[in-house]
Amino acid sequence: MTDLEALAAAAESADGAAPLDEATWLALRHRPDSVQRFEREGGVALVIGDELTLVVHPDARGRGVGTSLLDEALDARAGGGRTGQLSAWSHGHHPAADRLAASRGFAKVRELWVMRRATADPLPELPASDVPVRSFRPGDEAELLRVNAAAFAHHPEQGSMDAANLAERMAEPWFSPDGLLVATDGERMLGFHWTKQHSAALGEVYVVGIDPGAQGRGLGKLLTLAGLHHLAGLGVAEVLLYVESDNAPAVAVYSGLGFAHAAADTHVMYERA
Structure with a gap:
């Protein structure tokens, strides 16, 4: 079985953003039976309820690993009779994630910003x-x-x-x-x-x-x-926070407290009917 922690660490090192969020790690640690897991050499896809997470090692990218994992997860969902919306996050908003999402009928529905300030x-x-x-x-x-x-x-x-x-x-x-x-x-x-x-x-x-x-x-x-x-x-040395990009009042409050957002610090949610 793929060493998920090592895979996630390699992806985070390359991308500057952790590919697995807290909710996913909590499910893996405390409710492993709730996690569907699909594996290929160099990558893993996880489905928890109606949310999909896909991680591909930097050395395995551009070889169709992500596409194969996504198709396997979608086929398993269809075969299991699941018909509700499926969501997926791109932690770091990568163009490759945009292309893969669009190719399988996922539409962008949310943007989550990371804002940061130095304690100095x-x-x-x-x-x-x-x-x-x-x-x-x-x-x-x-x-x-x-x-x-x-x-x-x-x-x-x-x-x-x-x-x-x-x-x-x-x-x-x-x-x-x-x-x-x-x-x-x-x-x-x-x-x-x-x-x-x-x-x-x-x-x-x-x-x-x-x-x-x-x-x-x-x-x-x-x-x-x-x-x-x-x-x-x-x-x-630094404090970060997450805020919905369209929550203008909250963004204004945090900006007034010295927090700033960089374009690369954007997480995108996609949904597929």
């Missing part, structure tokens, strides 16, 4: 607020899930997080309760900023969620800045 750039001070911000504590899980579901009701990935998925994420080596900041009003959670430290040099604005009933109180900026100060205190 000065951070604004935390705005004055009467809302306390603290680290996550055991027992906060139910409120966190409630706020997350409300804040991301229309988000296809984040909004579906349940207790089992939350537990999976908290079991990851990077998880630290100190990096999960919550704003509260008594026992009620108003919002949260979940940060992630990828390495000694890299941090992430992982998720910022605000209860819709608490919108308009400046909590998004408060929690975002609190998380950025936390990450800077850990000594990381």
Whole structure:
């Protein structure tokens, strides 16, 4: 069986973007029976539910490996009677992915931007607020899930997080309760900023969620800045985040905090009916 971690590392080194996202790794580690796997020498295709991931080693590209894997996955789906939409991500928006997607009837439906800022750039001070911000504590899980579901009701990935998925994420080596900041009003959670430290040099604005009933109180900026100060205190050199390219208000907020987007830092989702 192909060493998937080595294959992913080689692809990331060549492309500058990881070919497998967090949701895929979580499924592979915690729910391997949910993953359909197709292999060719130099490449792997994975299907989890209605989402396809395709990885080809840089040394095997241009030989039809990706096309063969995609056709095998599509044939297996058709043979299994699956008729719903199938989605696929191109992490890094490569022209070859565009061509392959178009050749098999996939259309571009979403663009996800990566935005970055250096922690060497000065951070604004935390705005004055009467809302306390603290680290996550055991027992906060139910409120966190409630706020997350409300804040991301229309988000296809984040909004579906349940207790089992939350537990999976908290079991990851990077998880630290100190990096999960919550704003509260008594026992009620108003919002949260979940940060992630990828390495000694890299941090992430992982998720910022605000209860819709608490919108308009400046909590998004408060929690975002609190998380950025936390990450800077850990000594990381850079912080990144993911944002939908068409979410103009969020892009404006993050740009105002010093985040910038480069064209190569674009992830594209394709769908095939």
